[in-house]
Amino acid sequence: MREYQILGHADTRSGFGEGLLAVGKQNPDVVALSADLTDSLKMDAFAKAFPDRFIQVGIAEANMMSMAAGLAIGGKIPYTGTFANFSTGRVYDQIRQCIAYSGKQVKICASHAGLTLGEDGATHQILEDIGLMKMLPGMTVINTCDFNQTKAATIAIASHAGPVYLRFGRPKVPIFIAPDMPFVIGKGLMLQEGNDVTIFATGHLVWKALQAGVILAQKGISAEIINIHTIKPLDEECVIRSVQKTGCVVTAEEHQRNGGLGDSIAQCLALHHPTPIEMIAVNDQFGESGKPEELLVKYHLNTPDIVAAAERVVGRKI
Amino acid sequence: MIFHKCDRTEELKVIAAEIRRQVILSLAEAGSGHLGGSLDLADIFAVLWFHTLQHDPHNPHWEERDRLILSIGHVAPVLYASLALSGYFPVEELATLRKLGSRLQGHPGKDHGLPGLEASTGSLGQGLSLSVGLALGAKISHKECKTFCILGDGELQEGSVWEAAMSAAHHQLGNLVAVVDRNGVQIDGTTSHVMKLEPLADKWKAFGWQVVECDGHDHQALMEALCPAREPHQQPKVIIARTVMGKGVASIEGDYRWHGRAPSKEEAEKFLEELQHVSQ
Ligand SMILES: [Mg+2]
Numbered sequence: 301m302r303e304y305q306i307l308g309h310a311d312t313r314s315g316f317g318e319g320l321l322a323v324g325k326q327n328p329d330v331v332a333l334s335a336d337l338t339d340s341l342k343m344d345a346f347a348k349a350f351p352d353r354f355i356q357v358g359i360a361e362a363n364m365m366s367m368a369a370g371l372a373i374g375g376k377i378p379y380t381g382t383f384a385n386f387s388t389g390r391v392y393d394q395i396r397q398c399i400a401y402s403g404k405q406v407k408i409c410a411s412h413a414g415l416t417l418g419e420d421g422a423t424h425q426i427l428e429d430i431g432l433m434k435m436l437p438g439m440t441v442i443n444t445c446d447f448n449q450t451k452a453a454t455i456a457i458a459s460h461a462g463p464v465y466l467r468f469g470r471p472k473v474p475i476f477i478a479p480d481m482p483f484v485i486g487k488g489l490m491l492q493e494g495n496d497v498t499i500f501a502t503g504h505l506v507w508k509a510l511q512a513g514v515i516l517a518q519k520g521i522s523a524e525i526i527n528i529h530t531i532k533p534l535d536e537e538c539v540i541r542s543v544q545k546t547g548c549v550v551t552a553e554e555h556q557r558n559g560g561l562g563d564s565i566a567q568c569l570a571l572h573h574p575t576p577i578e579m580i581a582v583n584d585q586f587g588e589s590g591k592p593e594e595l596l597v598k599y600h601l602n603t604p605d606i607v608a609a610a611e612r613v614v615g616r617k618i
Numbered sequence: 619m620i621f622h623k624c625d626r627t628e629e630l631k632v633i634a635a636e637i638r639r640q641v642i643l644s645l646a647e648a649g650s651g652h653l654g655g656s657l658d659l660a661d662i663f664a665v666l667w668f669h670t671l672q673h674d675p676h677n678p679h680w681e682e683r684d685r686l687i688l689s690i691g692h693v694a695p696v697l698y699a700s701l702a703l704s705g706y707f708p709v710e711e712l713a714t715l716r717k718l719g720s721r722l723q724g725h726p727g728k729d730h731g732l733p734g735l736e737a738s739t740g741s742l743g744q745g746l747s748l749s750v751g752l753a754l755g756a757k758i759s760h761k762e763c764k765t766f767c768i769l770g771d772g773e774l775q776e777g778s779v780w781e782a783a784m785s786a787a788h789h790q791l792g793n794l795v796a797v798v799d800r801n802g803v804q805i806d807g808t809t810s811h812v813m814k815l816e817p818l819a820d821k822w823k824a825f826g827w828q829v830v831e832c833d834g835h836d837h838q839a840l841m842e843a844l845c846p847a848r849e850p851h852q853q854p855k856v857i858i859a860r861t862v863m864g865k866g867v868a869s870i871e872g873d874y875r876w877h878g879r880a881p882s883k884e885e886a887e888k889f890l891e892e893l894q895h896v897s898q
Contacts, residue, residue, distance in 0.1 A: 331758065352758055355789075363781035366744045370751020373685070373737055374759075378751075394778075397741040398748060402728035 304491070304510050307475040308447075312468035312504075313411040315447035317342025319454025320379060320409075324350050327458055332379045333368055335361050340470075341381035341411050365391045365406075369398035372405045377458055380406065384413035384467055385426035388433060395463075400436040403462045408433075409454070412470045413443070414554035415582070415599055416504055416592035425587035431559015433465040434532040440485060441532040443467040443553070443561075445506035447475045449529060452483035460485055467503065469554075471592045474507050486530045488538035494524035497610045498542045498549050502528050502561045505552040505580065505601060512606035523610060531561050536568050543569060548613040549577040552606055554596075557581040576616035578609035620705040623668050630837040633703065634664035638866045638893055640699035640712055646886035648716040651724065654863040654876035655770065656696040658801050658834070662859055665840040666766060667700040675705035678733040684763050685736050685752050689745020690770040690799065691725035692878070697735075698722050706734035743776025745769065746796060750786050753794040753854075764846050767796045772804030775813045780825065783854075787826025790852035795844060796827075798856060799834065801863040803874035819858060827856045834859030867892045 324330050324346050331353045332346050338356070347354040357364040361382055368378035380387065387410035388395070399406045410429065417425045434441045442457070442464060444450040450468045457464045481489075491506070492513055501509035506527050513523045524542055528535065543549055549569065551562035562579035569575045582599050596602045621633050637660040645651045667673070671684045688697050695715060702709045707721070714720035721732040725740030736752075739745050749767035756763050773779060786794055798818070806812045815821075819829045832839040843857045863877065864870035867889045881889055 331755075355754065357785055358781075358788075360778075360781035360785065362743075362778040363747045363750070363785055366747030366778070367751035367754070367782070367785065369737070370687075370748035370753075371755045372751075373748070374752045374755035376755050376758075393741055394744055394747070397738065398744055402738045 303514060304476045309472045310447035310475055311470060311472050312444055312447060312450040313340070313470060314342050315444070315450030316409055316411065316454050316468055317345055319451040321345045321349060322451070323455045323458045324353065326455070327377065329375060329377045330379065330458055331355060331371055331376045332381060333357055333364050335359055335364050335382040335386065337382050341409070343381050361386045361391050362394050365394035366398045368406045369404045377405050378407065379409050381409050381411070383424060384410035384429045385424055388429040389426060392432060396436060399463050400439050403438050405462065407457050407464045407466060409466045411468055413467045414469060414504065415587045415595040415601070416469050416471045416554060418471065418592045418595065419589050421589040422586040427556045427582050427587065428559060429467060430531055430555050430561070431563070434559070434564065438462055439532065440464045440530065442485065442530050443503040444529055445503055445527060446473060446477050448477040448479045448481065449483065452481065453529065456483040456485055469504055473504055476507060476510070486533045486535060488535040489527040489529065491527055492523065492525040494522040494546065496522045496546060497614050498524045498526060498546045499552060499606065499610065500526050500528050500539065500549065500561065500565055501552040502531060503554050505554055508601070508603045509552050509606055511603045512610065515603065515607050516610055519611070521610060521614060528561055531564055534564050534568060536572065539565055539568050540573050543573055543575050547575065548617050549575055550580060550606060550609045550613055551577065552580040554601060555581055557583050576613050578613040580606055580609055619703070619709065621668055621703050625669055625841065627837040630664050630668060633668050634660045635866070635893060636703060637664055637696060637699045639890060640702065640709065641695045642881060642886050642889050642893070644695050644698065644712040644715040645880040646883050647713045649880055651695060651716060651880045652692040652878050653880055654870070654874070655690065655693040655799060655801065657867060658861040658863050658865045659693055659696045659768065659799055660866065661835045661837060662797060662799070662840060663696050663700045665837055665844060667704050669841055670844045671766065672763065675734065678706060682761060682763050684766065686766045686768070687737055687745045687749045687752070688726060688739050688768050690742065690768060690773055691740030694722070694724065694726050697726065701734040704734070707732065742770070742773045743778040746779050746782035749794060749796070750782050750789070750791065753786070753791040754789050756793055757789070757791065764793050764795060767794070769796055769798045771798055771800045771802065771809050771815060772812070774798065774815055783822065783825040783827065786854040791854045792852035793846060794854040795846050796854065796856040798858045799861055800858050801861045803863050803877065805877050807874060822856045826853065828853045829856055829858065831858045831860070834861035835865055
């Protein structure tokens with residue numbers, strides 16, 4: 301098996317910032333809206349390069365979402381930027397009515413998602429956003445895993461017809477996806493082939509899954525590791541093809557079990573290929589203050605948890 | 619029958635009466651819907667669609683067209699009647715209102731392909747934000763077109779309307795005109811009883827808007843009021859249009875119980891007769 305090299309460390313939100321600047325240069329229709337979190341979302345470079353296409357809306361997210369829809373009606377491609385909880389729960393009706401209904405070209409870009417927001421605590425650590433967004437008809441839902449993937453995704457979504465929810469995070473994490481890796485919306489990304497168990501991972505837990513794969517190999521378990529960056533539409537063909545080979549599944553994500561990636565994969569498998577499955581996710585709890593790594597340990601979203609889940613699920617195979 | 623643009627109040631009066639007639643007919647056919655507000659906006663819609671708006675029914679996607687966002691989507695019948703009488707689609711199609719497969723959804727739905735419809739609306743408090751986005755996009759692209767937004771007065775109780783109002787003034791959107799249908803009533807009763815709005819003009823002024831108050835049934839006053847604010851002000855403009863719910867049908871005028879009701883076939887006949895007396 302191959303070991304992934306760490307190419308550096310960076311926050312995924314910085315990947316968004318670089319991607320936004322790049323897509324702004326490529327496409328004059330791209331405009332960006334910020335709700336008083338320009339620096340946190342790393343949108344400064346875009347704001348400086350394209351002051352006419354950068355729109356400060358203040359702390360008024362409801363207005364931002366419907367405004368973005370209005371800009372889209374007029375032919376723009378608006379990217380909204382704020383934290384994940386203010387990008388979803390606070391503005392659900394605006395997104396449902398103005399953006400999702402009638403499929404507007406709005407790109408909802410959401411930082412500081414999940415427990416790894418860290419010290420700010422549960423009020424800001426949204427763990428329900430993927431579920432909220434994937435319920436909306438026609439909404440594409442993406443959760444990226446490192447700087448390079450986030451940058452590539454930010455560029456790719458501009459030419460994707462319809463609304464997109466792009467979820468990323470705050471802490472600096474390993475960079476391991478090659479900078480020239482194409483981002484294909486809706487396609488699972490094979491990171492490591494294996495035979496005994498498939499680990500489907502998204503967001504910050506992709507790196508944890510790769511580390512788990514190394515430990516599992518030492519224990520004689522060959523894990524196939526697939527990055528599902530696009531939770532909706534789910535690459536069902538990729539999921540079923542892998543599971544037909546390995547016969548059991550672990551899912552890993554920084555989100556509630558209800559409504560997350562594991563939930564989508566379980567639905568796909570229950571319908572098409574019933575398979576033993578274990579889910580690494582937060583289970584019906586709010587988060588709390590702490591360092592990102594401490595929280596991942598406490599809430600059982602860490603490498604050893606993925607290893608243990610893989611061992612369990614291999615034991616459940618008939 | 620199709621009407622063309624005009625600037626004579628005699629003609630606008632005929633058009634407004636025809637809009638009211640189509641509103642009553644389509645709602646009676648639908649068997650549900652919102653009659654009161656649809657009637658009280660008929661004069662404003664007659665002036666907008668047949669005088670003020672720059673639009674082309676033969677070319678609904680014309681880039682430079684003015685945009686109208688109906689934030690109070692529940693009064694869709696008055697928009698549909700205006701579009702049909704402008705020539706966007708056959709007047710006969712108004713009879714499909716609220717029926718399965720119709721392009722005339724209960725609240726405007728853009729997915730259903732109705733020509734001339736700009737946005738899906740109906741969840742209150744969002745249309746002014748949509749309009750700010752449209753107006754700001756036009757400004758960024760140096761387009762001359764204007765954006766008009768129709769708000770209800772009860773709707774102004776939604777906080778997001780004031781987020782939008784603040785942003786319109788901040789971004790100096792002189793190409794934006796909001797119209798408040800100030801009929802003084804909402805579902806649970808009068809606005810002063812449910813949640814008072816006054817001093818309403820002062821609120822808009824404090825948010826940085828140019829405010830014009832006028833009689834929402836006076837065509838001459840509406841033609842003058844609906845012209846967008848001109849430079850160098852670059853100030854958005856709001857018309858607080860005093861209206862009477864159910865206007866044109868004397869027996870229901872001012873009765874808030876007609877906010878969310880449609881007439882039966884028998885009531886519709888009676889209302890059409892009342893309407894004829896007024897327009898004669
Ligand atoms: Mg009212």
